[in-house]
Amino acid sequence: GSSFKPFIYAMAFNKGFTDKTVVFDLKTEFQTTCDAYGRALPGRSQSECYSPENYDGKTVGPMTLRAALAESRNIPAVKLFYLAGLRDSLRLAEDMGISTLTDINRYGLTLVIGGGEVKLLDMTEAFGVFANSGIRNKQTGILKIETKEGEVLEEFEADPKEVLPKNTALTISDILSDNRARIPTFGANSALNVSGRKVAVKTGTTNNNKDAWTIGYTPAVAVGVWAGNNDNKPMKKGGVAMAGPIWNKFITEALKKLPDETF
Numbered sequence: 001g002s003s004f005k006p007f008i009y010a011m012a013f014n015k016g017f018t019d020k021t022v023v024f025d026l027k028t029e030f031q032t033t034c035d036a037y038g039r040a041l042p043g044r045s046q047s048e049c050y051s052p053e054n055y056d057g058k059t060v061g062p063m064t065l066r067a068a069l070a071e072s073r074n075i076p077a078v079k080l081f082y083l084a085g086l087r088d089s090l091r092l093a094e095d096m097g098i099s100t101l102t103d104i105n106r107y108g109l110t111l112v113i114g115g116g117e118v119k120l121l122d123m124t125e126a127f128g129v130f131a132n133s134g135i136r137n138k139q140t141g142i143l144k145i146e147t148k149e150g151e152v153l154e155e156f157e158a159d160p161k162e163v164l165p166k167n168t169a170l171t172i173s174d175i176l177s178d179n180r181a182r183i184p185t186f187g188a189n190s191a192l193n194v195s196g197r198k199v200a201v202k203t204g205t206t207n208n209n210k211d212a213w214t215i216g217y218t219p220a221v222a223v224g225v226w227a228g229n230n231d232n233k234p235m236k237k238g239g240v241a242m243a244g245p246i247w248n249k250f251i252t253e254a255l256k257k258l259p260d261e262t263f
Contacts, residue, residue, distance in 0.1 A: 001114040001239060002072045003123060003204030003213040006130065006172050007093040008112050009069050009077075011084040013168045014092070019066035019175060023076040025059045027051060030078065030109055052078050052113065055185075055205075070181035072203065074113050081112040095163040096136060097125035114206040123215055124224030130172050130200065131217035133263075134164035173263040176200035176216070191244030192216070197255055198262050201247070205238030212242035216251060219261040223251045 013019075029038045034049035054074045068076035081089060086109070090101055101107065101116050108115065125139045137160055145154040175181065177200040179193050186192055192201045192214070201216030212227040212235065227242040229235065235242055 001204030001206045001211060001213055002074070002077070003202050003215050003239070004093075004114065004116075004118070005069060005072065005077045005112055006176065006202055007096065007098070007126070008081045008084055008089050009065065009175075010130075010164060010168050010172055011089040011092050012065070012080050013171055014165060015084060015088075017065060017080075017083075019064060019171055021065045022062050023065065023068060023079055024062050025054070025068065025073050025075050026061060027059060028075055028079065030082070050109065052110075066175050066178070066181055067184075069175050070178055071185040072182075077112045078109050081109050086111075092164070093126065096129045097139070098122050114204065114211075120224050120226045123213070124222050127202075127215045127217055127224065128222035129164055130169050130176075131219055131222050132160075132169075133219075134162050134166045134169040135160045136163045170263055173200045173217075176202055177263065186240060191240055191248045194248060194252055194255065197260065199251065199255075200263070203239030203244065208234040209236065209238045209242075210234050212237070212239045214239055214243035214247040216247060218251075218255065218258070219263060220258040221251070221254055223247055223254065225250070 028051060029036055030050045031048050033044040034040050038049050038051045040046040040049055052074050055072065059075065063076065086107065087104060090104055093101060098118055099122050100118055121139055129136045137158055140156050143156045144152060146152045177198050182192065197218065199216055199218055201214065204213035205211065210228060210232055215224040217223065225243040225247040227246065
């Protein structure tokens with residue numbers, strides 16, 4: 001779902017777009033075999049047409065990229081994906097830790113709003129790159145193995161690697177921690193707002209509420225939550241309603257033991 005959007009915005013910022021760049025949130029047909037109103041051209045299939053909608057079914061016209069990401073508007077995100085480039089965007093996501101989107105020919109513009117399968121651990125690691133100002137630390141479940149005598153058999157060695165320009169990472173973090181910017185969609189006191197702390201966070205919801213995501217971070221910790229049914233049945237609500245409260249309660253407890261850092 002929309003939790004994939006920050007990778008696309010990051011690629012756009014790498015290419016010179018800024019958080020003040022204006023895009024138009026208006027009904028848009030992206031398939032060239034269809035006319036501007038979403039009707040297939042003569043001899044072409046209607047199923048090829050692609051005109052995404054926002055979560056609320058409305059459009060708001062011109063808006064900055066900051067507002068578009070914070071409010072999680074779908075149409076601007078798909079436009080930006082087209083402008084940033086599918087191949088470059090997927091390469092960046094892979095560099096940041098996403099391991100499942102290797103066959104580029106499988107994906108189109110729908111990827112930015114949930115058209116591909118990802119792992120919760122991969123997503124949390126990748127958001128950790130934003131948290132760490134562009135530096136990736138690969139995930140590990142084991143830090144050290146030692147005998148009962150204290151002899152170290154194996155020990156994790158960090159291999160930090162810069163995969164994203166620091167300014168890009170900080171720009172994404174600044175937007176995702178801007179509670180005022182996301183008010184039009186989420187309200188002022190949603191589950192994304194952690195009282196007294198500056199926390200960056202993004203939600204995501206796939207089609208028919210089958211998956212609900214909330215992934216957020218500070219410079220000290222990245223936390224990802226997925227909610228859904230094992231049999232893939234739709235839920236009644238999406239990202240912020242289902243995964244948001246779990247994420248908020250966990251990170252609020254974690255931050256009690258972590259330094260109060262800002263991006």
